[in-house]
Amino acid sequence: MTENLSPLYSQLLDVIASVEPRVAQATAQELADQRASLKLIASENYASLPVLLTMGTWLSDKYAEGTVGHRFYAGCRNIDTVESVAAEHARALFGADHAYVQPHSGIDANLVAYWAILNHRVESPTLSRLSAATVNDLGEADWEALRTEFNRQRVMGMALDAGGHLTHGFRHNISGKMFQQRSYGTDPTTGLVDYDALRATALQFRPLIIVAGYSAYPRRLDFARLREIADEVDATLFVDMAHFAGLVAGKVMTGNEDPVPHAHIVASTTHKSLRGPRGGFVLSTKEYADAVDKGCPMVLGGPLGQVMAAKAVALAEARSAAFQTYAAAVAANAQTLADGLLRRGVRLVTGGTDNHLLLIDLTSFGLTGRQGESALLESGIVTNRNSIPHDPNGAWYTSGIRLGSPALTSRGFGAAEFDRVADLIAQVLSQTSPATTRDGGPSQAKAVLPDGLAARVKAQAAELLEAHPLYPGLELSLPVA
Numbered sequence: 001m002t003e004n005l006s007p008l009y010s011q012l013l014d015v016i017a018s019v020e021p022r023v024a025q026a027t028a029q030e031l032a033d034q035r036a037s038l039k040l041i042a043s044e045n046y047a048s049l050p051v052l053l054t055m056g057t058w059l060s061d062k063y064a065e066g067t068v069g070h071r072f073y074a075g076c077r078n079i080d081t082v083e084s085v086a087a088e089h090a091r092a093l094f095g096a097d098h099a100y101v102q103p104h105s106g107i108d109a110n111l112v113a114y115w116a117i118l119n120h121r122v123e124s125p126t127l128s129r130l131s132a133a134t135v136n137d138l139g140e141a142d143w144e145a146l147r148t149e150f151n152r153q154r155v156m157g158m159a160l161d162a163g164g165h166l167t168h169g170f171r172h173n174i175s176g177k178m179f180q181q182r183s184y185g186t187d188p189t190t191g192l193v194d195y196d197a198l199r200a201t202a203l204q205f206r207p208l209i210i211v212a213g214y215s216a217y218p219r220r221l222d223f224a225r226l227r228e229i230a231d232e233v234d235a236t237l238f239v240d241m242a243h244f245a246g247l248v249a250g251k252v253m254t255g256n257e258d259p260v261p262h263a264h265i266v267a268s269t270t271h272k273s274l275r276g277p278r279g280g281f282v283l284s285t286k287e288y289a290d291a292v293d294k295g296c297p298m299v300l301g302g303p304l305g306q307v308m309a310a311k312a313v314a315l316a317e318a319r320s321a322a323f324q325t326y327a328a329a330v331a332a333n334a335q336t337l338a339d340g341l342l343r344r345g346v347r348l349v350t351g352g353t354d355n356h357l358l359l360i361d362l363t364s365f366g367l368t369g370r371q372g373e374s375a376l377l378e379s380g381i382v383t384n385r386n387s388i389p390h391d392p393n394g395a396w397y398t399s400g401i402r403l404g405s406p407a408l409t410s411r412g413f414g415a416a417e418f419d420r421v422a423d424l425i426a427q428v429l430s431q432t433s434p435a436t437t438r439d440g441g442p443s444q445a446k447a448v449l450p451d452g453l454a455a456r457v458k459a460q461a462a463e464l465l466e467a468h469p470l471y472p473g474l475e476l477s478l479p480v481a
Contacts, residue, residue, distance in 0.1 A: 005049060010477040012056075017478070024478060032480040035470045038381045038421060038461050042243065042357040042404025043215070045275045046411070046470060051314045055277055059305035067293050082309040086281075089315035093249050094260045096283035100292045101311050102303040106242040109267035109280030110167040112295035114178060116265065116284070117209055117236045118153070119298070120291040143177045156207040156235075158193075159183035160395065161387040163217030163359075165240060182207065186389055191350035192219060199229045206233050212259070213240030216386045216402050218338075218353035220244075220253060223262040230264075239263040242280075244355055246273025246406065249318045250327020253355075264288055273330060273356050273406045275323075276314025279307045326409065330356050334405040336415045340422025346429065349388050349400065360401040361388050365429050369398030371447035375432040376401070378449065380458035381425060397444045401429075412468040420464060424457050 017024035034046075064079040065072040068087075071080075083101060090099035103109035155175065157168030162185040166173040169181035182205045187194045202210060210230045212221055223239065230237040239259035245268040247253045248260070259266050266283040270276035284292045296303060317323060331354070338352045341360065349359040362372050369385025376383050386402035393399045403425075405418065413421075431453055435446035 006473065006475045009474060013476060013478050025480075028476050028478040029480050031471075031474075031476065036380070036462070036465065038424075038465065039407040040381060040383050040403045040405075040421070041407070042384075042402050043272050044404075045271060045273065045406045047271070047275060047277060047310075047314065048317060049471065049474075051275075051277055051310050051317070054310040054313050055306050057306050057309070059309050062305050063302045064305060065296050065302050067296075079303070079305045079308070082305060082312055083303070086308050086312035086315060089312055089319060090281055090283065093315055093319050094266075094283055096260050096266070097286045098284045098289035098292065100282040100284070100295060101279075101308055102296055102300055103267075103280035103282065104300065104304060104307070105278065106240070106267065106269040106280045107167055108295075108300060109242075109269070109282050110165075110240055111174070111299045112282050112292060113238050113265045113267045113284075114155075114175065114209070115298050116282070116288055116291035116294070117238065118178075119294060120288055121208065121236065140177075153179050153209075154182065154205060154207040155179035155209045155211060156182045156184060156202060156205055157211035158214055158217065159185045161391050162186045162389050163214040164211075165213070165215045165242075168211045168213070168240065179209070186217075186350075188389070191389060193217075193221065195222065195225050195229070198226075199232070202229050202233045202235065207235050209238050210235045211238050211240060212263070213242070213244075215243055216357065216359055216400075218348070218350050218355060218358045220257045220354050221259075222256045223259045224256040227262040236265065237263045239266045240268070241266055242269040243272055243357065245269070246275060246318070246323075247327050247331060247356060249274060250324045250330075252327045252331050265292070270311050270314055273327070274314065274318060275326075275406070275410060276318075277307050277310035279304070279311055281311065329414070330405050330409045333409050333413065333415065333418045334358060336418040337403065337405060337422050340419040341426060344422060344426035344430075346422075346426055356406055357402060357404040359386060359388060360403065360425075360429070361399065362401060362429070363388075363392070363399050365432070366442075367429065367432060367434065367447065368393050368444050369400050370396075370445050371432065371434060371443075372401045372429055374445075375428050375447045375449055375454075376425065379424070379428045379454045380461040381421075381428070393444065408468075411465075411470055413464070417464055417468070420460070424460060428453065428457055 013024045063073045064076045068080045086101040087099040155169045158164030167175045169176050184198045212226050227237050270279045334353050334356050338358045347361040347364050373385040383401050385398045386400045387398045388400040391399045432447045434442040435448050437443050
C-alpha cells in the first residue's frame with residue numbers, strides 16, 4: 001500500500017510548493033530527517049499513513065461547537081458521525097463509561113478535566129460567568145479571589161522534578177493558578193512513589209483533586225491505592241495517562257495499573273504511545289459526563305473535525321491484536337534499553353523502567369541534560385533533556401536525559417537493535433565533556449566530543465535505520481538534503 005501512495009504524496013507536495021515552496025521543502029525534509037535519526041523522545045511516535053491522510057481533508061472546513069446532536073452551527077451531521085465513531089472506539093478500547101474526543105491537545109484535555117471537576121463539585125457564581133475569552137485576562141488578584149470563592153480549592157500532583165507534568169499544579173502553569181497546590185515527590189533513596197507519604201500529605205492538605213500520571217516517571221502506578229487515598233479525603237482522582245495510554249490500550253497495564261476502572265476522570269493524548277494524531281481526549285464515569293461535555297465552550301473553541309476523524313482511525317487501529325503485540329514490544333524494548341545502559345555503566349533514575357520510558361542521570365558523567373542532549377543529537381540520536389529528582393541544574397539545563405521506546409518500536413526495532421542503541425548512547429555520553437567558557441570554567445550548555453565520534457556513531461545508527469525503514473516504499477520527488 002505504501003508504494004502506491006508515493007505518487008499521491010509527491011503530488012501533494014507539488015501542490016503545496018505551487019503556493020509556498022518553503023513549506024513543501026520543510027515537509028519533505030522532515031520526513032528525511034526522521035528517517036535518518038534514532039528517535040528516542042518518549043512523547044513522539046509515527047502515526048500510520050491512514051491516520052496522516054485522514055487529517056488532510058475538507059472536514060477541516062467545518063465549524064462544530066457543541067456536542068453531537070447539539071451544535072451551535074447547522075450542517076454538522078458528518079462531524080457528528082466522526083466524533084461519535086471516535087468516542088465509540090475510545091469507550092470500547094478503554095472500557096470507559098464516557099468519552100469526549102474534542103480536546104486539541106493533552107493540556108486542553110487536562111483543562112477540560114479540571115473545569116469539569118469544578119463544575120461538578122463547586123458552586124461558584126464567578127465560574128459560571130467565565131469564558132475562554134475572560135480567563136486569559138485574569139490577574140493574580142482575580143485568581144486569588146476565585147480560589148477563595150471556590151472555598152480554597154486544592155490540587156495535589158506529582159512534582160515536576162519527580163516526573164510530573166506542568167499541568168499537574170506547577171505554579172507557573174494555569175493549573176497552579178486555578179488551585180492551591182501541593183506536590184508529592186518520590187522516595188529520595190529509590191526514586192519510587194511513596195504511597196504512605198502521599199497519603200500523609202493528602203490527609204494534611206485535604207485536596208479537592210489528586211492528580212496521578214507522569215511525563216518522566218519510569219515506573220507503573222497503583223491506581224487502586226491512589227483511589228483509596230482519594231476516597232479517604234473526599235478528593236476526585238484525576239489521571240493523566242497521556243504517556244502510557246498505548247500500554248493501557250494494548251493491555252500491558254491491567255488490573256491496578258489500569259487507571260480507567262479506578263479514576264473518576266482520565267485525560268490523555270492520542271499521539272505518544274497510542275500512535276495517533278496530535279490531540280487529546282477525556283474519559284469519565286457517568287457522574288462527570290455532562291460536565292466533561294461542557295469542554296466547549298468552557299475551555300475549547302471549535303473542535304477540529306479532521307483531527308477527530310484521525311483519532312477515530314487511530315483508536316480503531318489500537319483495538320486490533322496487532323496493536324497489543326506492539327504495546328507489549330514497547331514495554332519489552334524499554335526494558336532491554338534500560339538493561340543495556342545499566343550494563344555499560346549508565347546510571348538510571350529508579351534503577352530501570354517497567355513502562356515505555358527511562359531517565360538517565362548524567363551527574364556521574366559531569367554533564368548537564370542540555371550537553372547530553374546536544375551531544376546525542378550531533379550523533380544522530382534524538383532525545384530530550386529532563387529534570388531528575390532534586391535536580392542541581394534546574395529545569396532548563398537539567399541533569400537528565402529522557403528516553404522512550406515507542407517510535408523505534410514502530411519502526412520494527414527489537415531487543416538486538418535496542419541493545420545496540422544502548423551501546424551507541426553509552427559511547428557518546430562516556431566520551432563527551434563540558435566545553436570551556438571564556439573565563440575558563442565549564443559550560444552548562446555546550447559539549448565537546450572527540451574527533452570523529454559523532455560521525456562513527458551516526459554511521460552505526462544509519463545501519464540500524466536502513467534495516468528498518470520509516471514508511472517503506474514511500475518515495476518523494478522533492479529533493480532533500
